[in-house]
Amino acid sequence: MRITYRRANNKDYWTKRWDDIPADAPMENLGVYPLKYAQMTVKNKEGKILEAGCGAGRVLRYYHDRGYDILGFDFIDVAIKKLKEIDPTLQAEVGDITRLRFADHSFRYILAFGLYHNLEHGLDKAIGETHRVLEKGGLVCASFRADNVQTKLTDWLTERKAKKNGNENKTRAFHKMNLTRSEYEQLFIRAGFAIEFIGPVENMPILYKFAVFRSSEHKQFNENKARAEGYRLSWFGQLLQNMLMRFFPDQFCNIYVLIAKKL
Numbered sequence: 155m156r157i158t159y160r161r162a163n164n165k166d167y168w169t170k171r172w173d174d175i176p177a178d179a180p181m182e183n184l185g186v187y188p189l190k191y192a193q194m195t196v197k198n199k200e201g202k203i204l205e206a207g208c209g210a211g212r213v214l215r216y217y218h219d220r221g222y223d224i225l226g227f228d229f230i231d232v233a234i235k236k237l238k239e240i241d242p243t244l245q246a247e248v249g250d251i252t253r254l255r256f257a258d259h260s261f262r263y264i265l266a267f268g269l270y271h272n273l274e275h276g277l278d279k280a281i282g283e284t285h286r287v288l289e290k291g292g293l294v295c296a297s298f299r300a301d302n303v304q305t306k307l308t309d310w311l312t313e314r315k316a317k318k319n320g321n322e323n324k325t326r327a328f329h330k331m332n333l334t335r336s337e338y339e340q341l342f343i344r345a346g347f348a349i350e351f352i353g354p355v356e357n358m359p360i361l362y363k364f365a366v367f368r369s370s371e372h373k374q375f376n377e378n379k380a381r382a383e384g385y386r387l388s389w390f391g392q393l394l395q396n397m398l399m400r401f402f403p404d405q406f407c408n409i410y411v412l413i414a415k416k417l
């Protein structure tokens with residue numbers, strides 16, 4: 155386990171992030187994270203889905219528009235406000251994963267992309283809450299920041315940028331938690347889940363941080379576009395990334411995606 159510290163604390167980071175961009179359009183690309191993994195989990199329209207930490211709403215809107223019974227929540231109210239403005243028919247509300255208002259066994263599926271690594275305290279409690287509100291046999295699909303070379307490099311590059319911008323002496327606050335593959339698996343096993351799938355995923359390849367490796371349509375960084383289409387690299391960038399992922403998947407992924415069943 156490794157903790158990443160930054161200049162802004164986690165909640166301020168997400169508030170600024172969702173304040174800065176409009177609500178997401180429904181995601182389009184079924185072949186990339188996170189929709190690819192959501193599709194591996196949600197097998198049909200029967201059964202309620204909970205999207206925990208729905209953020210700007212790309213996954214929530216994808217399923218809602220297709221008639222699934224999905225409810226999303228997030229602890230950042232500006233994100234929920236923007237979602238309700240863009241589509242008042244969405245089931246979206248402010249909530250915290252460590253204290254869920256739902257009754258036991260309320261959902262067949264829980265999607266939690268990039269959520270749990272935001273918790274400095276109460277990680278076991280949050281996984282316990284996830285377990286509690288799932289039906290027996292229900293599935294959770296969740297990603298977590300990997301503790302590896304890629305995230306260490308990302309943290310180093312961010313730190314270097316902060317120093318360049320003169321923020322060197324600002325106090326540091328909790329940003330995110332990083333876990334190895336087995337630490338992540340154990341978290342769910344401890345809570346009473348059986349792991350059905352776990353794999354290394356490159357949500358945002360490290361090479362995407364450098365414009366030279368991005369696809370021509372992504373040279374000019376546009377977060378909403380990248381969130382809808384996936385972080386697209388040029389053919390050369392993709393070739394390099396494929397090699398890194400082929401030979402060192404656990405070191406050059408930035409997250410692990412896990413699908414687990416409530417026993």
Ligand SMILES: C[S@@+](CC[C@H](N)C(=O)[O-])C[C@H]1O[C@@H](n2cnc3c(N)ncnc32)[C@H](O)[C@@H]1O
Pocket residue numbers: 168188206207208209210211212213227228229230233249250251252266267268269272273
């Ligand atoms: C990486 S974003 C993912 C957003 C969305 N699931 C997606 O894939 O586009 C993680 C989200 O978790 C939310 N979050 C962090 N801690 C939370 C908590 N304790 N309870 C609820 N949401 C939280 C953040 O505000 C953020 O929107």
